[in-house]
Amino acid sequence: MNAVYDPHAIEAQAQNYWDESESFRATESGEGEKYYCLAMFPYPSGRLHMGHVRCYTLGDVINRYRRLKGHNVMQPMGWDAFGLPAENAAIKNGIPPASWTKDNIAYMRNQMKRLGFGIDWSREFATCDPEYYHWEQWLFVKLYEKGLVYRKNSIVNWDPVDQTVLANEQVVDGRGWRSDAIVERREMAQWFLKITDFAEELLEELDNLPGWPESVKSMQRNWIGQSQGVEIDFQVVGDETTALTVFTTRPDTLLGATYVAVAPEHPLAQAAASENQEIATFIDECKQATTAEADLATMEKTGLPTNASVLHPLTGAELPVWVANFVLMEYGSGAVMSVPGHDQRDWEFARKYDIPVVQVIEPLGDEACDLAVAAFTEHGRCINSGEFDGLSFEEAFNGIADALAAKDAGRRVTNYRLRDWGVSRQRYWGCPIPMIHCDEEGCGVVPVPESDLPVILPTEVEFEGVRSPLTTMDSFLNCECPKCGKPARRETDTFDTFMESSWYYARFASHDANSPMVDDRVNYWAPVDHYVGGIEHAILHLLYARFYFKLMRDEGLVQGNEPFTNLLMLGMVLQDGKKMSKSAGDAGDPQKLLDRYGADTVRTAMMFAAPPDQSFEWSEAGLEGAMRFLKRLWGLVQEHTQTQAPDLDLETLTEPARELRRKTHTALQRADDDYGRRIQFNTVVSGVMELCNAVSKFPVESEQDQAVVVEALKMAVVLISPIAPHIAHDLWQTLGGSGALVDARWPELDESALEQTSLTLAVQVNGKVRGQIEIAAEASKEDILAAAKAEDNVVRHMEGKTIRKEIVVPNKLVNIVVG
RNA sequence: GCCCGGGUGGUGAAAUUGGUAGACACAAGGGACUUAAAAUCCCUCGGAGGCAACUCCGUGCCGGUUCGAGUCCGGCCCCGGGCACCA
Numbered sequence: 051m052n053a054v055y056d057p058h059a060i061e062a063q064a065q066n067y068w069d070e071s072e073s074f075r076a077t078e079s080g081e082g083e084k085y086y087c088l089a090m091f092p093y094p095s096g097r098l099h100m101g102h103v104r105c106y107t108l109g110d111v112i113n114r115y116r117r118l119k120g121h122n123v124m125q126p127m128g129w130d131a132f133g134l135p136a137e138n139a140a141i142k143n144g145i146p147p148a149s150w151t152k153d154n155i156a157y158m159r160n161q162m163k164r165l166g167f168g169i170d171w172s173r174e175f176a177t178c179d180p181e182y183y184h185w186e187q188w189l190f191v192k193l194y195e196k197g198l199v200y201r202k203n204s205i206v207n208w209d210p211v212d213q214t215v216l217a218n219e220q221v222v223d224g225r226g227w228r229s230d231a232i233v234e235r236r237e238m239a240q241w242f243l244k245i246t247d248f249a250e251e252l253l254e255e256l257d258n259l260p261g262w263p264e265s266v267k268s269m270q271r272n273w274i275g276q277s278q279g280v281e282i283d284f285q286v287v288g289d290e291t292t293a294l295t296v297f298t299t300r301p302d303t304l305l306g307a308t309y310v311a312v313a314p315e316h317p318l319a320q321a322a323a324s325e326n327q328e329i330a331t332f333i334d335e336c337k338q339a340t341t342a343e344a345d346l347a348t349m350e351k352t353g354l355p356t357n358a359s360v361l362h363p364l365t366g367a368e369l370p371v372w373v374a375n376f377v378l379m380e381y382g383s384g385a386v387m388s389v390p391g392h393d394q395r396d397w398e399f400a401r402k403y404d405i406p407v408v409q410v411i412e413p414l415g416d417e418a419c420d421l422a423v424a425a426f427t428e429h430g431r432c433i434n435s436g437e438f439d440g441l442s443f444e445e446a447f448n449g450i451a452d453a454l455a456a457k458d459a460g461r462r463v464t465n466y467r468l469r470d471w472g473v474s475r476q477r478y479w480g481c482p483i484p485m486i487h488c489d490e491e492g493c494g495v496v497p498v499p500e501s502d503l504p505v506i507l508p509t510e511v512e513f514e515g516v517r518s519p520l521t522t523m524d525s526f527l528n529c530e531c532p533k534c535g536k537p538a539r540r541e542t543d544t545f546d547t548f549m550e551s552s553w554y555y556a557r558f559a560s561h562d563a564n565s566p567m568v569d570d571r572v573n574y575w576a577p578v579d580h581y582v583g584g585i586e587h588a589i590l591h592l593l594y595a596r597f598y599f600k601l602m603r604d605e606g607l608v609q610g611n612e613p614f615t616n617l618l619m620l621g622m623v624l625q626d627g628k629k630m631s632k633s634a635g636d637a638g639d640p641q642k643l644l645d646r647y648g649a650d651t652v653r654t655a656m657m658f659a660a661p662p663d664q665s666f667e668w669s670e671a672g673l674e675g676a677m678r679f680l681k682r683l684w685g686l687v688q689e690h691t692q693t694q695a696p697d698l699d700l701e702t703l704t705e706p707a708r709e710l711r712r713k714t715h716t717a718l719q720r721a722d723d724d725y726g727r728r729i730q731f732n733t734v735v736s737g738v739m740e741l742c743n744a745v746s747k748f749p750v751e752s753e754q755d756q757a758v759v760v761e762a763l764k765m766a767v768v769l770i771s772p773i774a775p776h777i778a779h780d781l782w783q784t785l786g787g788s789g790a791l792v793d794a795r796w797p798e799l800d801e802s803a804l805e806q807t808s809l810t811l812a813v814q815v816n817g818k819v820r821g822q823i824e825i826a827a828e829a830s831k832e833d834i835l836a837a838a839k840a841e842d843n844v845v846r847h848m849e850g851k852t853i854r855k856e857i858v859v860p861n862k863l864v865n866i867v868v869g
Numbered sequence: 870g871c872c873c874g875g876g877u878g879g880u881g882a883a884a885u886u887g888g889u890a891g892a893c894a895c896a897a898g899g900g901a902c903u904u905a906a907a908a909u910c911c912c913u914c915g916g917a918g919g920c921a922a923c924u925c926c927g928u929g930c931c932g933g934u935u936c937g938a939g940u941c942c943g944g945c946c947c948c949g950g951g952c953a954c955c956a
Binding site for chain 1: 870871872873874875880881882883885888889892893894895896908909922923935936937949950951952953954955956
């Protein structure tokens with residue numbers, strides 16, 4: 051027995067025990083229902099930060115709790131190893147991305163081990179391993195053959211000085227972050243995955259995910275953005291063969307359309323530019339803009355009229371065609387109809403350029419409607435719309451849709467905001483896109499044959515400037531066309547790193563599979579039962595991962611429809627108001643905290659700081675308190691295990707001993723609910739603290755008192771063990787627990803210990819607390835009210851008034867309404 | 870701009886289904902022990918008034934529903950996340 055709590059010795063011992071016993075090696079033949087617990091794998095940026103500590107501790111707490119509950123748990127770990135920072139480090143320090151990444155992984159793996167996470171390290175991999183990305187390339191070729199992959203032009207941020215494509219993050223105030231040159235929009239051929247083919251399924255399946263937070267489902271629904279509307283053709287004047295097609299959710303306002311606007315890249319705009327210098331200049335200016343939607347949404351809306359015009363499909367009126375900076379070629383057809391009377395953006399544009407504003411909808415009730423002040427955007431009743439006058443929104447929607455259909459000038463469509471997934475990146479440190487470009491006629495773009503996969507990314511590279519070394523590396527570039535055998539060139543673009551993070555959860559289940567991608571073990575482990583990660587991934591990563599799972603399903607690789615059953619979205623850990631992954635340097639490095647306090651204290655402080663879904667500013671203030679608590683628990687256990695306690699004899703317990711047992715089992719009940727249902731661990735810590743406080747205050751006067759205290763301490767140790775597993779491992783042995791705690795089972799609740807003979811109720815008069823009464827637990831409503839009305843302060847507040855109402859809330863309070 | 874969150878003492882927070890606001894901690898102040906310090910233990914700790922009993926006010930702001938609102942509804946303010954090439 052040790053009088054002093056020595057976290058470093060205890061933690062090393064516990065970790066050795068787990069290693070040697072292979073406690074966390076997960077097998078498909080393990081006992082109990084499988085439980086796949088996964089925290090989002092990290093980008094190996096260098097060192098862990100406190101955001102990582104929080105995320106992986108939370109995952110580990112769930113893992114260890116489920117294990118206590120008898121599940122066959124798997125908790126793997128790997129590395130999201132491709133990405134921009136490795137290239138930046140290479141450009142800055144001349145270190146090749148592969149070795150930089152490898153060193154970071156080694157360092158971070160050690161930190162994770164030091165934190166005592168119950169990870170099955172035998173399943174570890176990094177996404178930059180060819181054995182991993184091999185199968186990503188394989189699936190991409192399969193999808194290409196199925197027609198789910200295509201190539202089209204798309205706009206990127208182009209740095210004219212560095213001659214390179216920039217990520218949105220690398221564009222600061224419209225300039226390249228390195229060159230400071232004004233960034234241009236440039237079109238480039240890119241590979242796309244047809245995620246829009248799955249828009250409907252991705253939307254509908256959200257209803258089958260009760261284990262996901264509503265907020266995340268809502269964000270995904272809005273992102274997918276299903277809308278019912280009508281596609282309308284506007285015949286171009288002077289060109290019988292061409293029509294501008296626009297989509298609208300408000301066909302009821304069609305008679306109020308006063309102009310049509312097209313994107314700067316639209317052929318009509320381009321044609322106008324060739325005849326008009328002013329338009330050409332305007333279009334050039336539009337090119338100097340970011341591709342980020344947030345900027346597009348807030349920038350000033352500008353435009354110019356062209357000479358072109360179109361015919362209104364119902365009235366035949368000529369409407370002018372404008373070029374406008376807010377219309378995007380990427381969305382739909384690159385053209386919109388504008389109804390300034392009933393759309394606020396169109397209204398502002400029309401007012402600015404003196405375009406007529408026509409009212410065609412009037413309010414149904416008394417909503418404000420003054421088109422001189424603002425557009426009227428609510429649904430209403432049609433006016434100034436000829437045969438459609440007087441119709442409601444639904445009637446007009448249908449009437450106008452039918453009228454257009456009859457003229458073959460429109461059709462009802464379901465539209466999605468979701469766009470296809472552009473997966474090409476003009477970067478070196480990523481998975482090579484397995485495609486070959488051949489100049490021979492009839493060849494063109496040819497996928498790399500399955501037998502030639504993987505296309506391995508060369509890791510011995512030198513960066514000259516900022517461009518991808520692949521673009522100038524002959525040994526990589528030159529190849530044979532798989533179709534005609536003549537010299538051809540490899541694709542030098544690599545995949546978006548979201549490609550790797552979209553299926554790693556499945557690979558963990560069969561990390562060494564040589565059959566395509568995954569083998570049958572995946573169907574034991576998948577879906578992930580609990581997926582833990584930052585709220586910043588609520589849309590893109592989770593949507594792509596869901597999409598990928600469906601692609602794999604359709605390929606016959608996995609069963610089921612969704613990859614993640616339960617989702618825990620973490621708030622962010624902030625440092626000086628910024629999120630950890632964005633703050634510079636080692637500000638958030640937990641290493642010195644681990645050295646000073648040990649893993650259990652760091653874990654406990656982190657769990658105690660805030661509930662999982664809440665963002666908070668990290669502060670070291672809580673560490674001393676967490677350390678103090680663990681020391682106290684340590685001391686209490688040492689103090690009460692000096693002599694052997696007898697078995698509990700419930701019949702002979704004193705009233706205070708029964709009270710302590712009640713607290714012990716209340717703590718169990720609440721911890722079970724917090725761990726299992728509420729996923730709120732800060733209150734588990736405070737619950738165990740309360741139990742320890744109760745033990746401290748409890749005077750041991752008999753052997754049975756000691757037995758009750760030992761039961762309480764054993765409870766405290768088991769309940770805190772998912773959070774502080776090392777000290778719990780040690781104290782469990784001191785307390786005479788059987789076997790290792792890591793293999794123990796969750797304690798059984800003794801319902802009889804929870805029973806109370808008397809209750810304290812609050813008494814309110816007119817909703818304000820005026821006193822308390824102590825009353826037998828089985829007292830009737832009449833008894834309770836009588837006691838309440840006898841309470842001194844209550845009597846005073848009721849004096850001279852008439853009782854209007856009496857409310858008794860069982861086990862809580864009484865409210866007497868007087869007047 | 871749009872979508873999704875959040876706002877409670879000096880600080881982190883608790884209050885689970887509309888039922889006693891501030892549990893549990895941190896910091897601070899006071900005390901015990903000590904030659905001293907550390908550690909540990911005890912007490913106080915939302916604001917105002919009062920010797921006290923107790924009273925009034927108080928969960929970002931304004932309004933509403935209710936016997937009762939931190940919790941529900943309407944309107945605002947501020948902060949955070951995401952917006953498709955950061956991961």
